[in-house]
Amino acid sequence: MSHSLINKRSMNKSPFNKSAKLTLKGLLLANPWGFVIPVLIGVLASLAGVALLGLSGWFISAAGLATAMGVGLVFNYLTPGAIVRGLAILRTSGRYGEQVTAHNHLLGLLRILRLWVWDQRVAKDSANLHEQSRGDLLQRLVSDLDQIIRWPLVVFLPWIYALLSYVAVAIFAYFILPALLWPLAIAGVFHVFIVPYICGRFASHAVHVGQILGVHRRSRFVSLFSALITLTIRGHWKDYAERLEQLDERQRKSEILIQQAVSLGRLLAYGVTIALLACSFYLIGSFSGEAGQWLLIDGVKGTWMIGYVLSLLAINELVLPLVQSFVAQGQSQVGLRRLNQLHQEPLIQEPPIREQQAEIHAKNDSEQVIKMAFTHWRGFHASSEMGNTALDLLIESGDRVWIRGESGSGKSTLLAAIAGDCLSSGDAFINDEKQDLYGNQAYQNKISYLPQSPYIFQQSIGANLRLGNSNATDSELWSALDAVVLADWVQNLPNGLDTLLSSQGRNLSGGQRKRLALARLLLRSSGILLLDEPFDGLDKATIEHICSSLQNEYKPDILVLVSHVESQLGIGARIIEL
Amino acid sequence: MTKSNEAKKARRAGRVKTSEATFLGELADQQSSKYRLAQGFGVLFAVSLVLQAWALANVFSDMALHQSFSLSLLVIGLFALLLRALSNFGRERICASASRDIRYGLRSELVSHLTKLGPARLRIEEDAALSTRVYEQIDALDDFFSRYKPQVFMVTLLPCVILLSVVSISWITFFVFMMTAPLVIVFMIFVGHKAAQANRRQFSVLAMLSNQFMDLSQGLAELKRLNKTQEARDRLSDSASAYQKTTMSVLILAFLSTATLELFASLSIAMIALYLGLGLLEVLPWQVGESPVTLTQAMFLLLLAPEFYLPLRQLGNDYHAKQKAEAAATDLLEILNTTLSDTTIQTAESVMSELIESEVVEKEAFIGFHQLSWTESGHHRLAPITAQIAQGERVWLSGESGIGKSSLLHLLLGFEEDYQGQLFINGQAFQNIDLSDWRSKLAWLPQTPEWVNGSIRRNLLLGLEGSQTPTDEALQQALEKSQCDDFIQVLPEGLDTKLTELGSGLSGGQMQRLSIARALLSKTDVWLLDEPCSGLDNDTAEAVLDTLESVSRGKTLLIVSHDTHPITWADKHWTLTKGGLNEPFINQ
Known part of the structure; x- marks a missing residue:
């Protein structure tokens, strides 16, 4: 599968260039045009x-009023009726369009973010990479990504909708009674x-x-x-186990706190709506003692007011999810x-992709390694600083070197350091x-480790091999x-070469691995x-076969072997005892 | 509403209740009192909804017709709105707390279950993956218990209440509701089913995508060595784009069905609105010149109409919560269903009472097995064995993999209950001895030493708190005996070097030596070793075994080891085969 993909080299333009940190704003601007469409459609809906x-509130009440005034038969119920139906269709289709386009945008974001994470990890040097390659850490990374891409959809869009709806209702309120704008503005700011x-x-x-x-x-x-x-x-x-439970208990407390914030926030939003309604009614009414009722002040149409109150109730439904989001x-x-912890200042030796590719091409022409010299060479692990004792080593084309030693003597570390896979001290001279x-x-392009x-x-199996x-x-391959x-x-x-291997070749x-x-x-x-212990767990015949392959058709110029197993490769090899 | 109820019942009957659904139902039943209280709040919510609609309808019609409003009705309306907010608040809090109680209860149940399973837990999955189940998967149940479960009740309650309050006012509206509700529900089932299918497919594709990302990321070091990172990046990018394309084609259909449902609901509302409008204008074809409803009633109906369909739509939105929960339940059930079945214990106990009198020979031995065996789904996992170990005897146990060697050790550790036959410790049946007392005599050296995150010192002293804490002198002595002191001295931080999951550059042999030091520090007499040398090369293994030989003199030792690493100094060599236990030779 991979080889078909390898040749297709799509250039992925991404606003998150390798050196950029992730921000929520960056998320919004990642694909601005892809984002504008769902926003516009969503706002319309x-x-x-x-x-x-x-x-519809206005329509019904106006119809009732018209009948009561005896003008029911001349009331134009067709136009508002058509508008109401049109709005219903617009709302439904708008929601549909918003969901489709927003999800499309979201999936695009997922791709961009994954590639960002990938680039960050590629930029890491190997010693740090091992730290982050643990399964659960990566798992968390993946779930973090899923969490983050939902941000525009869950947080930003609802907020924009609520804000713009407020603006629209404010225009409506202005036509009813400009004074209504005051409570509306205050409630809007709160909501x-x-x-x-x-x-x-x-x-x-x-x-x-x-x-x-x-x-x-x-x-x-x-x-x-x-x-x-x-422990048992x-x-x-x-x-x-009790300590584990204590942690769980603390987690539960923080969960309660979060839930309380959401519930109280919603209650508060309801409270603001109620206060807004009360204020609005207070502003448009005046108490008349004789009727024992509140009368609407002059210039305010009851039917319009009904429409206004109903749209406020509709807004209430829009602002309620904001708290949770x-x-x-x-x-x-x-x-x-x-995720940003992954980010680090770009390493200087990290060449941009194009240069890297140029280097691959250059590799074929470039000189072969014919001489490797190491002085005071010592490989060590970053965390424990354990490694081999420093040594001098000269390897020339045609050499076969067998590194032996007791377990813990640092054979593998030495080899990894020679391969450039592990931290090292001392000097290395390649072709002088x-x-x-x-x-x-x-x-590393010139060596196989x-x-x-x-x-x-x-x-x-085929795809795994073709990585070589x-x-x-x-x-x-055969x-x-x-x-x-x-x-x-x-x-x-x-399935032969097409046999799919399970995760990590389990x-x-x-x-076999x-x-x-x-x-x-x-x-x-x-x-x-x-080669680091290539013969572990193999029987004699297999070892012999591999050795003869390495001495004939696949004979390398230089072979460095770490092994505790005697083999043909060891015969005539320069032995380095650690 | 009876019809919609029937439809729901039909839906329930139509689907066979899966074990996941039963499991979730049982969990919910634990908190039935809280859910009942939440239902009470739900009823309050429904009542306040109707009250609000009634009061506001009156206020509105007064405003429209008379340009005035009654303050008391307005206050009632706003009060109803407040009541609605409060009952929602209460309902939310109670449901969230029910969900919490369920989840945290289930979690501690799972942890103690895993503890009981002991080494058997690894049959399910490795620890890191288990922790995902215990934490993330249990939290994935939250939406189901806090939202979906209570919403199911609201879906039946609210339409019922609205129908009841509508029936006396307008038969036609009542019938519109009655006709559309079952249709909406039938449609919902259809859409829900389709969406569920689409969702499942999505889920598996997404999981594959994450898997690919994980796989490539874990092998990143290898890719860097092979200089194939750019290819891998292209692969990631291409498959993500392909995923986007296929997903969108699925989503377009899935959303279309929800949109049709929404449209259906809006059209019903529009139908009612049109009927009310025309009715108010007295131009209904069959009722020209008279209005079937007053303006107040019309407003009342109009306010209630959207609320009739709202809970259904919300349930549709929360439907994925149910799916998520069921997927999680599958994983959780797997843990809970992995048991050390206790049925056989009872039979073992009944056998035991017979044995106690008849078998006296083995009571002499320190550890005695009598016809001890395991069966797993009808097959012998361990053929019946009868043997004994005297105090201070060192026994080497070998045999093919999967023959039950480890199970035998786990049994001695007290983690295996599913056996037939008898095990005696110092002449006492294993069931009757004080397990914690017996365990305190044991030292355990498995293939991969058990390490916690922390310094070497902390790991050596693990579980040796309080009065058991050895002196520094004893610590030094143990390190010398196990030949750890050499390499620990070289470490820059010595005993305070951190051991993490990744190790810290210590070799396998060194780790085993630390394990031996820990066993020495525990001052126990019975050592159980499970292939301590597998994974070590021959030279290292021999060296470790030599150390073991010198430090374990006088201890009772049962060591499992392959023939590739023979324990030449053992007093006895047992070979486990499918036929039982062979004792090829006795050393000395």
């Missing part, structure tokens, strides 16, 4: 909804700005705490459960903050030119598979092969 209620803001602020702390607690709780869960038996047999599980905004912001190997893409636990992708060489023919003694196995699979044995990764490397046909 919302206005139509408010107008529908107002107008659209103050109440959502206060509730959002009030809840955002709780949302933030809740999210942190969630992460904390989860890692404590994993940590405790991974030592479940030890020591009789201390209860104490530890502003709490949701808190969640988006926490998600954003977490001093180079920084760590994360050096140009250098088999790490201790290589990654197998959830793709077909995207132009490889089927027969090249010969590489044959070299690592996997050809028979693949042939017996019902349906393969450790030995490693051999598949080795076959992938062989397809790269680069001159330098760095």
